[in-house]
Amino acid sequence: MARFIKDRSKSKGLAPGSLVFIGRQKMNKPELFVMDYNQNSLEEKQIHSLTEIEDYIHKDGVTWLNINGIHDLELIRELGDMFNITSLLLESVLNTDQRPKFESFDNHDAFILKMIHYDETIKQVVAEQFSLILGKRYVITLQERQGDVFKGVRERIRNKKGRVRLSDNDYLMYALLDAIADNYAIAIETVGRKIDELDGRIFKYNEKGLTEEIYTLKTELNYLRKSVRPVKDVVNSYLKAESPFFMEKNIVYLKDLNDSITHSAESIELYNNLVSDQLNIYNTNMSNSLNQVMKVLTIFASIFIPLTFLAGIYGMNFEYIPELKYKYAYLIFWILVLVIGIGLIIYFRRKKWL
Amino acid sequence: MARFIKDRSKSKGLAPGSLVFIGRQKMNKPELFVMDYNQNSLEEKQIHSLTEIEDYIHKDGVTWLNINGIHDLELIRELGDMFNITSLLLESVLNTDQRPKFESFDNHDAFILKMIHYDETIKQVVAEQFSLILGKRYVITLQERQGDVFKGVRERIRNKKGRVRLSDNDYLMYALLDAIADNYAIAIETVGRKIDELDGRIFKYNEKGLTEEIYTLKTELNYLRKSVRPVKDVVNSYLKAESPFFMEKNIVYLKDLNDSITHSAESIELYNNLVSDQLNIYNTNMSNSLNQVMKVLTIFASIFIPLTFLAGIYGMNFEYIPELKYKYAYLIFWILVLVIGIGLIIYFRRKKWL
């Protein structure tokens, strides 16, 4: 659960807009990668300094600068200066505890979102900060570390598949956000599959670790909800913002994105309901099983405790116990045992315990 | 529960609008069926290629093209070209995990919904993708497989019953959506009847499989909610969209449809409340029954355990136990047994356990 909490002590008392990286550094050195394309040509290059990008920016065509690693404050500050980004926005870019949001500025639109994937090694949903800045002819994306979420988009740019090479940077932005929304759906689906696997187990007796797993899934869903639900507001407010950087003819794509996020948010609630139902049913089954156990105990004890008492009586050493001398006493004793035993069995049958 | 999850891996990383069928293929070869009618004439025909439809489209009168089976990407692409359908919409048509939605385009309106029926063989609610495109003088419907949901509509077209032959294609669309809404109501009613049947059983002792059934019903209701609730928004947004393809005089029918869907959505919530109440009450009954079991055990054990101890004492072999020699000892022992036994019974009576 520790991932719910980010250490904010570094930023305490600082001026708003002070650049502090809040989070855990996940790479050594930031990587900068540029793709610059138009319908006819494509240039892609790993760059080492922001100054290298200037040429691309001033050319026609779409420039996509992707930065992996956001802990290098100097780089971020330089980026801010170059693209006129307010320090308040840069602060949010650096704060991995930032709630997903959209903000519109004079010279660019900015999105701060989460990327989500299910990490099979630690069996947890992992969220990473993702920022996107959409300006005139350029898109800047910032991730916490190298991932493969945008591989598909890059392939499409290289192979001229789909509309991305034919379109402007607003379509690129949509393609990137769509890739992220796809990843949400896949992470939620993974959690959904795990919930699905529990389905048979909640009816089995004495499943080891079931409550741990249910608890983990509930926590994952809480974590997903925290990351995904605010994105609905983000896309909605972008739809309403009528940004000059996003062409009206592409609005249909945003609506599609909106649908996708809404579907994800609804799935989280659906899965949450399903796990809660599973926990409730599991609890009911536990009570059922306790009832069964207690009935076995009660039947055994209730039948044999009186019989043991009876045997105890004729094990007493009183000098004068007339029955002891009677020849058929032992036979009668056994008959009595059978009568009491069968009587109690009939009694428990009536109570439907047997 | 597996049906909550569709395998989306095929679409991962693809360009938005890439045609991929997400779902389980339910037929071999798609079937295309055309009904073309006006007030006076009716033509109906199984066609084998989309080109056959062109003649009908250009005639006056309403053309209804129904396609069963949506996994043939080539066919869907051809359909898209012929009717100017965006690839983004075609992608949604093919994605059986698509959230119900309505979208309006320049040359047509599009609905993507679910058809629902309760499959008695697998004892589950089954949802299938249904898409409807309403253009100028034509209606195209796409289903995952042949069903009998629209049988009634076809009969009415053939027999000139109701208003459908007298009206335009917008009324046909309404008639089809109304048939689907009717099916929702019937599927929900089926689940409702199953909940009804549990009513007596939650008070019976030790009902086998009751928790499984309650869990199944809760899951069915979650599944129904997922399919039906978004349809309310769909119909509402269509009401507000003032589509040029839907005549204002028929708005009253849409409102009726809206009522029907609202009723279905409310019924799902109602049944959900009822099942939750049943589970709660069943749990209370389980506790009641555990209490009964424990009281029986406690009464038996508490009465006979002290008596057995008493018998144990006079079974001891100490050389010097004065009571053993006393002539009335055995009689007194029995009196003691009765006194203790009756005393404890009175005690438990007071506690109202007997």
Next chain:
Amino acid sequence: MARFIKDRSKSKGLAPGSLVFIGRQKMNKPELFVMDYNQNSLEEKQIHSLTEIEDYIHKDGVTWLNINGIHDLELIRELGDMFNITSLLLESVLNTDQRPKFESFDNHDAFILKMIHYDETIKQVVAEQFSLILGKRYVITLQERQGDVFKGVRERIRNKKGRVRLSDNDYLMYALLDAIADNYAIAIETVGRKIDELDGRIFKYNEKGLTEEIYTLKTELNYLRKSVRPVKDVVNSYLKAESPFFMEKNIVYLKDLNDSITHSAESIELYNNLVSDQLNIYNTNMSNSLNQVMKVLTIFASIFIPLTFLAGIYGMNFEYIPELKYKYAYLIFWILVLVIGIGLIIYFRRKKWL
């Protein structure tokens, strides 16, 4: 619970607006009753055919046609023709599973609501379909069977009590709806009284049938909510509709009606909270009582089981048990018994079990 479900199979696949009676027929032959009045004169009459009403309609003054029994499709159709009622509305009038709604047409306003009363013989809340059509100078009401809900209104018309004789047909409509709202309040109150009666019983031990009663009350409240809650929307949308059939000066009465329905809806939620609290508290009491039972058992068993073991030891027949021969052994045995017994009692006192 069966009353939550109406058999809709008859209407499946039929054209929208097909007249089918969905529900259980509650009378043999429909009864038609007309009251025609103005400030000075009153005529009231049982009629046998709709044609008899024509004269009244064309006169000045208010005509109120009340129909008991809505299963006679021919009559309903005739009514529709005479008053220009759309078949879609007639279908809703006949569908006793119809969600409460208001609709406005060119020549009349229509309300479809539920009448509710608590039937003491079956100990259930019973809802019946009620439709009201408000046209120019006339009011038509349709009920499933003869009831006494409108007795008060009729008396007031006859005795010139209140404003009804001095007012137009919109006030009559209000008076009728107000009578229905009053009946809601009374049915809810009856359920409320039953909840009140449970108040003392949830603290008593071992109350027979308590969970059944709580379950029944929860079900009644679900049923009431289903019938009453949509009526709030109905009255609200009528307030906004600014109907030409309802005079503005009488709006204050509608607001009063609105208050009354809101109060009823809030009462249902309030009682639902109260029953849920009762169930929770009852469950807590059950746990308390289980705890008590288990403590009695534990105290008895824990004290006597070790003592019985001790007695068992000296009942053994080993040849060499030195204690057996010791003269004070039996005395010491009893002292030991007392020490162990009192020690355990002190232990349980410390644990506050005694």
Next chain:
Amino acid sequence: MARFIKDRSKSKGLAPGSLVFIGRQKMNKPELFVMDYNQNSLEEKQIHSLTEIEDYIHKDGVTWLNINGIHDLELIRELGDMFNITSLLLESVLNTDQRPKFESFDNHDAFILKMIHYDETIKQVVAEQFSLILGKRYVITLQERQGDVFKGVRERIRNKKGRVRLSDNDYLMYALLDAIADNYAIAIETVGRKIDELDGRIFKYNEKGLTEEIYTLKTELNYLRKSVRPVKDVVNSYLKAESPFFMEKNIVYLKDLNDSITHSAESIELYNNLVSDQLNIYNTNMSNSLNQVMKVLTIFASIFIPLTFLAGIYGMNFEYIPELKYKYAYLIFWILVLVIGIGLIIYFRRKKWL
């Protein structure tokens, strides 16, 4: 709980606006008290007939007529005639089950609210009907019986404290409503203190009457919510109504009142959450304690039951039991007892039960 329900049977079937007192009469004879003041002079007087008030009304200055006791229908009717109050409003004034509401008329504004206090003798929150009519230069208040809620306001009028003597009747109305809002806060606080007192007790073992108290508090909060929550809407709709009887410069006071009521409503929800948490935690503690009890029983029984069996074996009277004759048998028996006993204790230690 009986106070949730008012007997409405008297009003059943009556015309809307019929004057019927619904509730329990709490005084013998209504008391009428007039305060008439302006900046310079103050007259106050117990009056015996409404005609006495006419002089005050026609004078300049503020006239406040307070009526204690609302069961005298004749008086209420006379009041209605004198101040032009509609019978519908009078009906609401007399109906102590009326939901809090505000209504605006041509010649006055009317509020129907509840006064609330915690009655220490019956240990319950008690709500009483309070109506206020604000006209031109006068304020009429109606209560069910004499209380001390307005003592503070009267003192301020008499001693020229605060703004009330310097202001018009709208400020007087605000002062009265503010006194009522203060009383809400105090009643809620009293319930809050009782919840606070439970805080330590839910962790104690075997608290007598705790569930009764929790249930009572939940019921009190339900009762408070019913009385207070609608008042928020009342104040809000008055703020929007822009009444001619309430001066704009005093709107700031209404906002303050709004804050106060919102705070009260939020406190009710807060306390409701707190009691629910207490009940949940208490239930968890009950389970904990049951676990403890069962572990003690299990440890005792599991250790001594096998040992008793062992002792039983050597108490058997078979002629041929070789061990009985062995000299060290008794010693070995004791060693066995110790080994089994200690072994089981170690086992339970491992399970962390000891």
Next chain:
Amino acid sequence: MARFIKDRSKSKGLAPGSLVFIGRQKMNKPELFVMDYNQNSLEEKQIHSLTEIEDYIHKDGVTWLNINGIHDLELIRELGDMFNITSLLLESVLNTDQRPKFESFDNHDAFILKMIHYDETIKQVVAEQFSLILGKRYVITLQERQGDVFKGVRERIRNKKGRVRLSDNDYLMYALLDAIADNYAIAIETVGRKIDELDGRIFKYNEKGLTEEIYTLKTELNYLRKSVRPVKDVVNSYLKAESPFFMEKNIVYLKDLNDSITHSAESIELYNNLVSDQLNIYNTNMSNSLNQVMKVLTIFASIFIPLTFLAGIYGMNFEYIPELKYKYAYLIFWILVLVIGIGLIIYFRRKKWL
């Protein structure tokens, strides 16, 4: 929990706007501290009387008056006179039970909020009243006692860090509110960490004090919600108020503040969900553990109780028990014991209890 309740008895019956300090006095003598600055100069000074501030106010530049300690009614009244603050607002400033609110006046804007910190000594979240008045060129802040929340802001003023020295008093207000929002985040985070620490413990057996801690955390979250949630409305209504005292260019800062508060409010709900899940899972684990305990008891008792009965039989002293004389009887007895014992073990294995 006592901190939920403030003693309001002092204010009962007083005129609205009467100055009464509601709360617990936390300092001896109020401290007044002035910072007056512009881009070039800074003056800061502890002052002893409000009259000293007049000079600063009339100078250009920003004047920030901070008052620690709000129990001195004379001082508050003087402040009110000097800055034209209505007594109603002053009453709210003094009422530490005041719900967070914003109010706009002709000559200033006023905020009443809570400062929050987690006090490690009493292990509780502590909220203190904070009021801020933003006028022309001045900011007045009132706290209950000296704290270090604004240390960072003061440092930035002194060291010319950030924008505060370059900006007007509206930015100072933002900086102060931002410091408070930061403190909210930190207090919530502290509670979050405590919840995090419970994560492992809910699966451990027999954790001492766990329910107490869960209850405490739930109470803390309730307390935080009460203080933080209304602040969202406060910031939102300020955003909409378009105050003349807050420059439009700084609105972006308010939006950032809004984000921060929304994030805090969402975190409280998130943590609340997590603790509720923990409690549910803990309860399930308790049931699991009870099941384990009962199974151990049942297995022990069910195996040995019949065997003890068997041994009891042959311990009886009947003269005629044929088996006793049979030579292999003892051997057969042991075989029987083994058969019964192993049989029961197999039976419990089948039931999966072993």
